[in-house]
Amino acid sequence: MLVQVLLIISSAALSSCDVAHLEEISTEPPPPRPYAFSYTAGRYPGHADRQHAEVSDGSGVVRGTFSYVDPRHKVRTVDYVADKEGFHPVLSDVPPEHPADSESVAAAKDRHFQLYAKIAEEHAQHPFPDETSVPRQSEAVKAAAAKHAQLFRVIAEQHARIAAERELLQQEEEEKLHLQELGQEQ
Template sequence: MKQSIILVAICALGVSQADVSHLHLGTTPEPHAPANPYVFSYQAGRAPGHVDRQHTEVSDGSGVIRGAFSYVDPKNEVRTVQYVADEHGFHPQLSHQLEDSAAVKAAKRKHLDAYNRIAQEHANHTPGQVAIAHAPRGSAAVIHATQKHLSAFERIAAEHAAIGAQQEAQRLALAAQSEHSEYENGQYHP
């Protein structure tokens, strides 16, 4: 805990004194100076005296960064990733081969089978042809929900139509009353 607080304090101090000279708002950008070389490394752990992750990174100032980080995975095995970051992107190299679980392998197989079946159906489909035979069919629950939705939609549409008709009748009555009162007071001006 104490190490975390010290690391956060050092990071906050570094951010507060960060070089922002490259930010030029509303001015012509200046050519970029070459990057400064740097090296950093840290180790951390969840228990005192126990390191379960580490990171090291080196830049020679040419724009190429090389580094490595390690961690302990849930199976209590150390995993290391070495990387190079350059103008073409981030290029990791794993120290271990990832292997799918049985469930993931089965899901991939099922997905591939479905993909191939659908691709075959689409390959046999001629343009302009309606594929009614392959249209999805709703379950009883979907059909019930659809009917319930349509019923509610029709009820609400009828209520809105009635409210609209009532408001239009009120508007016409008000207009007629206003026109009638103008005739009575002799104030009608066409």
């Protein structure tokens, strides 16, 4: 009990104290922490096909380089700077342009586009195919379609019979309930 009284008195005394004479203390931001790292890696021991190195001065500017072996087995290197303005890569070697079509590829493309244009024109003139161009069913397909249609009719008849039986049973149940209600009222 004495401890509680002392705590209440001390907290009241501290809350009414004048702290204007204390100066404001602020925490300085930590000093820049520069770093540097690099690594080299490969797909199997003793083989290096990529490397990366990066250095930061601690003030937000990062400089680095990475290299890799492209599918044509040529080493590609990218030097970069990342700062407040963004990421700025510089390729050391511009990748090659896409290869030009050979004569046979160009001729095949031309034939393809001509055929495409011919088909598009035919479809524009006759948007709906006539009976002669519609594929015809073989005897096996006709027989399977007829069997399917017959099975569908049988199933539809069974469903109709079951629905009628169910409706009849439901009417009988409703009549029983109605008669019970009438018997209870009397």
